Amino acid sequence: MTLRVLTLSFALAALLPAAPSCAAMTAPTLLTWADLTRRPRPQPDATLDYGDDRMQKVDLWLPRGKGPHRVVVMVHGGCWQTEIADRRLMDWIADDLRRSGVAVWNIDYRGVDRSGGGYPGTFADVAAAADLLTVSAQRYGLDLRHVAAVGHSAGGHLALWLAARPRLPVDSPLHTPRPLRLARVVSLGGLPDLEATAASPDNGCGTDVVAKLVGTGRRDPYADTSIPRLLPLGVPQALVNGREDRIIPYRMATDYVARATAAGDPVTLTTVPMTGHVELIAPETAAWAAAKALLAK
Numbered sequence: 001m002t003l004r005v006l007t008l009s010f011a012l013a014a015l016l017p018a019a020p021s022c023a024a025m026t027a028p029t030l031l032t033w034a035d036l037t038r039r040p041r042p043q044p045d046a047t048l049d050y051g052d053d054r055m056q057k058v059d060l061w062l063p064r065g066k067g068p069h070r071v072v073v074m075v076h077g078g079c080w081q082t083e084i085a086d087r088r089l090m091d092w093i094a095d096d097l098r099r100s101g102v103a104v105w106n107i108d109y110r111g112v113d114r115s116g117g118g119y120p121g122t123f124a125d126v127a128a129a130a131d132l133l134t135v136s137a138q139r140y141g142l143d144l145r146h147v148a149a150v151g152h153s154a155g156g157h158l159a160l161w162l163a164a165r166p167r168l169p170v171d172s173p174l175h176t177p178r179p180l181r182l183a184r185v186v187s188l189g190g191l192p193d194l195e196a197t198a199a200s201p202d203n204g205c206g207t208d209v210v211a212k213l214v215g216t217g218r219r220d221p222y223a224d225t226s227i228p229r230l231l232p233l234g235v236p237q238a239l240v241n242g243r244e245d246r247i248i249p250y251r252m253a254t255d256y257v258a259r260a261t262a263a264g265d266p267v268t269l270t271t272v273p274m275t276g277h278v279e280l281i282a283p284e285t286a287a288w289a290a291a292k293a294l295l296a297k
Contacts, residue, residue, distance in 0.1 A: 028244060030276035031285075041088070042095035044106065046140070050132045051125070053110055058129050059087055060140060061094045061104035067141025069103040070148075072295055073130055073162065073182070077153025077189075079205035080122060080213050082111035089281065090152065096283035100292070103142055105133050109158075112212035119215030120173050123225065126158050127165065130180045146183040148295050152281050153248065154205065156190020157227065160237065164230040172224040184236040186294050188280040188287070189248045192256045194226035204247030204277075228256065231263035238268045238294040240287055242275030270294070 044059035063069055074094060078085025087108040094104040109125035110117035117125075130149075137144050151159025165179035191197045191205065198210040214221035222229050237260060241253040253269055260267040272279070272287040279285040 028274040030244060031278035031282055033278055036092065036278055036282055039092065042091055044094070048132060048136065050128045053116060055082055055086065055108045055110045055114060056125060057108050058132060059094070059106040061098040061106065062140060063098050063101045063103060068143035069101070069141055070146065071103040071105055071133070071142045072097055073133065073147060073149040073159070074104050074106040075126065075149065075151035075155035075159045077151070077155040078111065079209055080112050080154045081209065082114045082117065092283050093281050093288060096288070097292070112209060118212050119221070119225070122213060123161065123174050126162065127174065127176065127179065130162050134180055147180065148184045148186065149182050150186040150188065150291060150295060151190060152188040153277065154191060156187030157192050157194070159185050160187055160190065160192050160227045163233050163235040164227055167230040167233065168224050174224050182235055184238070184297065186238045186240060186291050188240050188291060189242060189245055189277050190239065191248060191252055192227040193252065195222050196252065196255065200249060202249055203252070228259050231260055232265045234265070236266045238270065240270045240272065240280060240291050240294070242277060242279055242287060243271055243273045244275060245277045247277040
């Protein structure tokens, strides 16, 4: 398939005054985590358990009205580590989707730094949390016909992995016969290629965390964990990345798009200028506006 690289650069550039040279331009002021998390926090409509651990929960954000509602599965990042982030980091964009008439299934999971996390626990948690949607949809008026997924940072990898579950090797402990089917996936500053992440000390998560995530002592730890190994997914994929992201190297997006396209998958890359990592999950930004439009397709 032909690669379509989408960019907001030209539209935004038209709104800015001309500069005499690139050297004369000042670096953009990027959002910090505190800029996001110190805001008043919206609350979900319900919290569901899919296990006994305090991280094995799903927050449901329901729009007004009877439904059935379109639904987006949401996966937080945090370098696959519970200590860094949990599902609450996504509260503001979850609320924004709810206000737009879309239900959100915001999942949590045990990170590699928590008992039971790592391989296979982190992946098994994400799978169980997603599959809980299939048995809860009728109760909450959720439409399962066109479920989309969105993930941020490490959650971008996990959201893509949810779409890849039908491709898991049958001898993998992560294989299930009837996983939740996704209509599309949007990855926000994600790390889809775990092998490339493990070989890239400049990524903001470091390299040691990958070994904890994929497991050690296995013959091929990437066969059922890293997205390029599972291509083609057969699901439309959209990547949204900030050009000034200091946590996730931009090549992580371009390299993955090239591989997914070569495998025959429908994939796009939206590059947002003057945007870092936090802007990707802040509801007022151009990056989130682009992600919402992609989720609505």
